[in-house]
Amino acid sequence: MTQLKLPLLALVLSLSACTGGTEPDAPEEGVGPSVVSLPLATLDGAWMVQISVPGIQEQVMSNGPWKAVFDRDYVQAIPAASGDLQARLHAEASVIYRQAALLQAQSIAQSFSPEQRRDSDPEQAVYYYELSQLILGHTGTVMALSDAPDPLQSASKAWSELEGDLSLPSIPAVYTLPAVSPGQVPELPQDAVVELFEQVGDSKMSLADPTATLQLAVWHEAAARSASDKGDAIADALIAPWRLPFEPKLIVEPTELPLEVLFLGTVGSAADMAFLASLGAAGADVPAVVGNFSQRSMVAAAITPCLSAGVLEPQCVIDAAAGVPAPLLQAMSAAGPVSKDHRMYAKGARATVLRGGARVALALGDDRGAALLRINALDHSGDAAADPSFLLSQAAWDAGTRNALRAQELLHTQAQVLPGMASVRVSLDVLHLRVSRDAGPAMPMH
Numbered sequence: 034m035t036q037l038k039l040p041l042l043a044l045v046l047s048l049s050a051c052t053g054g055t056e057p058d059a060p061e062e063g064v065g066p067s068v069v070s071l072p073l074a075t076l077d078g079a080w081m082v083q084i085s086v087p088g089i090q091e092q093v094m095s096n097g098p099w100k101a102v103f104d105r106d107y108v109q110a111i112p113a114a115s116g117d118l119q120a121r122l123h124a125e126a127s128v129i130y131r132q133a134a135l136l137q138a139q140s141i142a143q144s145f146s147p148e149q150r151r152d153s154d155p156e157q158a159v160y161y162y163e164l165s166q167l168i169l170g171h172t173g174t175v176m177a178l179s180d181a182p183d184p185l186q187s188a189s190k191a192w193s194e195l196e197g198d199l200s201l202p203s204i205p206a207v208y209t210l211p212a213v214s215p216g217q218v219p220e221l222p223q224d225a226v227v228e229l230f231e232q233v234g235d236s237k238m239s240l241a242d243p244t245a246t247l248q249l250a251v252w253h254e255a256a257a258r259s260a261s262d263k264g265d266a267i268a269d270a271l272i273a274p275w276r277l278p279f280e281p282k283l284i285v286e287p288t289e290l291p292l293e294v295l296f297l298g299t300v301g302s303a304a305d306m307a308f309l310a311s312l313g314a315a316g317a318d319v320p321a322v323v324g325n326f327s328q329r330s331m332v333a334a335a336i337t338p339c340l341s342a343g344v345l346e347p348q349c350v351i352d353a354a355a356g357v358p359a360p361l362l363q364a365m366s367a368a369g370p371v372s373k374d375h376r377m378y379a380k381g382a383r384a385t386v387l388r389g390g391a392r393v394a395l396a397l398g399d400d401r402g403a404a405l406l407r408i409n410a411l412d413h414s415g416d417a418a419a420d421p422s423f424l425l426s427q428a429a430w431d432a433g434t435r436n437a438l439r440a441q442e443l444l445h446t447q448a449q450v451l452p453g454m455a456s457v458r459v460s461l462d463v464l465h466l467r468v469s470r471d472a473g474p475a476m477p478m479h
Contacts, residue, residue: 131276
């Protein structure tokens, strides 16, 4: 008879109630017969298997604010963490602010593009639009505002004077933030949100400058690098897959990361992170990247059979993702006694593969396939698989397609993860109001 290990994580974090924990041998949707064959190395390298070795989970959880980590409560977790775990949390915060800035840029671009602009829009709307284009990776210039409150005026002047390739450390730093100090969680400066007069009538429009959000991303990246001796490697590995369109893409070779950097994360290993980062490289040979990582990355291995002649079959990825939990559960059971926690870990891997498949489709230029896989990933991104970075990136995707309502719903779920999300919503609210007005009145129902 299989020995049952005490579900330590469920006890410490009270996760059984949150995730609907079941007995390890009970059937559950999403954990069924395997439809994929995963190389042993990709399973052994996953944190889910490493943490299953007797005594390892207890050792990792003996030091760290793991309840706050699981809840994605960075305001509580960052000050209570130290060393490598604190570096990880700062790096994740940097990624979240990057995706928040992307959401702002997409909202602004869809509100103030030449096709959407209104005669009543504030004069400064042109600045916001041109800045959004830079964030979205398009070439161009930013107008310098001569009639705007500071620091908005200073930000516009600094952006207008930038030359050459942009990168986050070199962006204008005009909003006041505290000196970088690991363990702190600075607020988003209140003066990043301004009320500007519209050009028709005496109405005002609230707008938020993405510059401040980008500064917070820079701040947390710097804090991650200085939080531990391994801070540079941790920051590079975690941030690389999420760099913004205007940033030079950093290709990171898989390196061994401390288990506390991976535990309860939404990818399985450093090889998974490097695989996702490599897909975003300029001119990347996507089939070659998938093949290169197919023996090292669980995500790449699951996707490999679904890629043929440069075409990814989305339904195959959906089926493969549903089959990943079974071999992962087997590997965890082989590593140590069975635990209820195992099922939660395995279910999270399903969402990880779906997100990876969406990135492959996008890198291949298949927007429709990417959208299908992103929506499937969203359906499986609850509980332990609820990754704020992905959810905000999905909100940015939705804003880019003028689906402001779902973007607002997704942003609402992330309102408490870090300071400043209310300011991020300001730009999205402008888009939502514009889309609502364009839709016209609803037909009465009788």
